[in-house]
Amino acid sequence: MATIQTYTLSNKFTQIFRRQQDDLPEHVKVNIYFDDQEPGHPNTGYYLDTQRKQHAPIEFIKANSTYHWVKLRQTNNQWETNQRGIYTGPEVSWWIISDPQHPNHSIYQQEASIPLTIAAVTTALQQLPTHPNTPDHPTTMEGQQEGINVATGQTQQETQRINVITSPSNGALKGNPPFIFDGDRNKTTKFLLNWDLWHAVNRANDTMKKPFSRIVTMLSYMDGTHVDAWKGEQLLKLQEAADNGVQETDEDLWTDYIERFKNAFTNQNRQSEAYQELCTVTQKTVPMFCHFGKSDLE
Numbered sequence: 001m002a003t004i005q006t007y008t009l010s011n012k013f014t015q016i017f018r019r020q021q022d023d024l025p026e027h028v029k030v031n032i033y034f035d036d037q038e039p040g041h042p043n044t045g046y047y048l049d050t051q052r053k054q055h056a057p058i059e060f061i062k063a064n065s066t067y068h069w070v071k072l073r074q075t076n077n078q079w080e081t082n083q084r085g086i087y088t089g090p091e092v093s094w095w096i097i098s099d100p101q102h103p104n105h106s107i108y109q110q111e112a113s114i115p116l117t118i119a120a121v122t123t124a125l126q127q128l129p130t131h132p133n134t135p136d137h138p139t140t141m142e143g144q145q146e147g148i149n150v151a152t153g154q155t156q157q158e159t160q161r162i163n164v165i166t167s168p169s170n171g172a173l174k175g176n177p178p179f180i181f182d183g184d185r186n187k188t189t190k191f192l193l194n195w196d197l198w199h200a201v202n203r204a205n206d207t208m209k210k211p212f213s214r215i216v217t218m219l220s221y222m223d224g225t226h227v228d229a230w231k232g233e234q235l236l237k238l239q240e241a242a243d244n245g246v247q248e249t250d251e252d253l254w255t256d257y258i259e260r261f262k263n264a265f266t267n268q269n270r271q272s273e274a275y276q277e278l279c280t281v282t283q284k285t286v287p288m289f290c291h292f293g294k295s296d297l298e
Contacts, residue, residue: 183226
């Protein structure tokens with residue numbers, strides 16, 4: 001069974017205790033490898049080779065209510081990281097909740113064996129898709145037969161399906177919905193922009209006004225092997241919130257959810273990558289430029 005340490009990450013550095021044995025599933029590690037020095041050796045642990053750095057120390061932890069790979073630095077013979085150390089590069093992956101080693105696997109089994117008890121989840125999912133089948137609004141199937149998403153103009157390679165949710169109280173959602181997000185972090189910014197525009201157009205619709213149904217709607221526009229496990233975990237979190245008496249109208253549901261989404265699918269290294277690109281351009285004309293401002297974790 002994999003051992004997972006739990007932390008709270010912020011801008012301040014937190015001490016991280018590295019695991020002393022290779023106990024994570026292969027689909028979580030991807031290109032990460034374990035260096036077994038000797039029992040109790042401070043350098044025993046997981047490492048990652050990237051284009052910028054070889055043998056970079058890294059650890060898999062639970063922080064801020066979700067699971068992360070984090071880059072480490074060594075200070076005074078102890079390993080530490082902070083929120084900027086969260087690593088979401090292509091060399092790592094999400095932990096599939098259906099894996100028996102996942103800490104929440106028993107909850108997943110229980111939920112998989114019985115219907116979800118939250119009526120709102122069932123209602124929201126039953127509403128997909130419900131757009132009228134008229135000449136002006138072809139069905140998703142008709143759009144697929146043409147090879148083009150009729151709502152967004154995207155080809156089948158760009159999006160797999162289109163859901164239009166109708167609220168019983170005030171009609172269908174308007175405008176162009178976002179494309180189907182498959183977990184590719186290079187597309188996260190564009191997906192969020194498309195979502196924000198669609199959300200703004202439909203801000204008065206009950207589906208968007210309620211944080212609970214807003215989350216379920218956004219989850220319905222995610223599909224693929226790199227995002228399915230994460231979707232399942234979010235539904236479990238909604239289940240737990242409802243069981244704990246959280247109301248569907250509580251905006252903290254959305255705030256916490258969107259933070260988890262960004263932590264999971266935003267390229268946390270983009271700022272330092274842009275800095276390195278700037279260094280490459282300026283190092284010939286300003287030799288001392290890149291000697292300042294480097295991240296402690298690089």
